[in-house]
Amino acid sequence: xxxxxxxxxxxxxxxxxxxxxxxxxxxxxxxxxxxxxxxxxxxxxxxxxxxxxxxxxxxxxxxxxxxxxxxxxxxxxxxxxxxxxxxxxxxxxxxxxxxxxxxxxxxxxxxxxxxxxxxxxxxxxxxxxxxxxxxxxxxxxxxxxxxxxxxxxxxxxxxxxxxxxxxxxxxxxxxxxxxxxxxxxxxxxxxxxxxxxxxxxxxxxxxxxxxxxxxxxxxxxxxxxxxxxxxxxxxxxxxxxxxxxxxxxxxx
Amino acid sequence: xxxxxxxxxxxxxxxxxxxxxxxxxxxxxxxxxxxxxxxxxxxxxxxxxxxxxxxxxxxxxxxxxxxxxxxxxxxxxxxxxxxxx
Numbered sequence: 001x002x003x004x005x006x007x008x009x010x011x012x013x014x015x016x017x018x019x020x021x022x023x024x025x026x027x028x029x030x031x032x033x034x035x036x037x038x039x040x041x042x043x044x045x046x047x048x049x050x051x052x053x054x055x056x057x058x059x060x061x062x063x064x065x066x067x068x069x070x071x072x073x074x075x076x077x078x079x080x081x082x083x084x085x086x087x088x089x090x091x092x093x094x095x096x097x098x099x100x101x102x103x104x105x106x107x108x109x110x111x112x113x114x115x116x117x118x119x120x121x122x123x124x125x126x127x128x129x130x131x132x133x134x135x136x137x138x139x140x141x142x143x144x145x146x147x148x149x150x151x152x153x154x155x156x157x158x159x160x161x162x163x164x165x166x167x168x169x170x171x172x173x174x175x176x177x178x179x180x181x182x183x184x185x186x187x188x189x190x191x192x193x194x195x196x197x198x199x200x201x202x203x204x205x206x207x208x209x210x211x212x213x214x215x216x217x218x219x220x221x222x223x224x225x226x227x228x229x230x231x232x233x234x235x236x237x238x239x240x241x242x243x244x245x246x247x248x249x250x251x252x
Numbered sequence: 253x254x255x256x257x258x259x260x261x262x263x264x265x266x267x268x269x270x271x272x273x274x275x276x277x278x279x280x281x282x283x284x285x286x287x288x289x290x291x292x293x294x295x296x297x298x299x300x301x302x303x304x305x306x307x308x309x310x311x312x313x314x315x316x317x318x319x320x321x322x323x324x325x326x327x328x329x330x331x332x333x334x335x336x337x
Contacts, residue, residue: 085288089313160255
């Protein structure tokens with residue numbers, strides 16, 4: 001097992017403004033290890049409940065692992081300064097985050113990371129839940145060096161009518177650029193084991209580097225320590241997989 | 253799973269939260285998805301809001317599926333028992 005251990009777990013956190021999609025000014029949470037680098041960056045895509053405490057804790061964990069980490073507030077435009085749950089409700093009522101805008105915001109976050117004097121030029125992306133799908137979407141669209149999909153629904157499979165985006169991501173998967181780590185719950189319904197198997201088959205057919213792990217006894221959201229879906233064994237192993245994967249593809 | 257599906261409807265009335273006074277509400281959204289606070293993987297979530305007053309002008313409910321059905325039945329029963337418009 002690879003370990004990517006920083007010299008210290010001391011870090012600095014702050015809120016910044018970055019240029020998102022179409023140069024829009026958006027808010028982002030940043031966590032950076034102490035010291036000068038060079039090191040890689042990680043873009044954390046928050047889940048549908050918003051730019052919340054749990055996601056910022058995840059962002060800080062990547063700084064602890066030795067990365068410059070940034071989490072853009074995808075709901076900033078509709079709800080600047082609002083509480084995360086109120087912002088999520090507002091954006092949901094307005095139809096959600098458009099895919100094109102998500103890609104532009106992740107591109108802005110990746111560019112911000114690469115502009116840092118500490119950057120080694122490499123950037124990974126990770127997302128949970130809806131952010132898992134968005135992580136794959138970004139990895140099919142942008143110059144990224146590693147991507148992690150934590151139980152993103154509707155990457156494959158047929159979404160129900162009424163969802164705020166156009167279908168699944170199957171037609172985009174041939175464009176997947178970086179290696180993809182997928183972490184899934186075997187009890188999840190979306191993505192179900194069938195959806196995960198379909199994604200595995202498509203990526204294999206296109207020769208795309210990927211590594212999938214599915215956890216028995218875990219469903220959707222097993223990383224979420226503040227929710228009933230939390231499954232400690234799956235989450236702990238998942239963090240090991242993420243740590244190794246990013247060390248392999250972003251480190252150095 | 254994230255269901256993504258969201259039902260929206262205009263409403264006419266008022267709402268009150270524990271931290272503030274009454275306010276006029278114009279919109280409701282209803283969706284079955286992850287809750288923020290309730291101890292369930294999914295809940296039936298209802299936001300009754302006045303978007304014109306900003307994101308915080310919202311009263312939110314997160315109900316288990318069975319309690320949401322019970323609430324819906326109670327609403328219908330109350331309306332049926334009165335000569336509601």
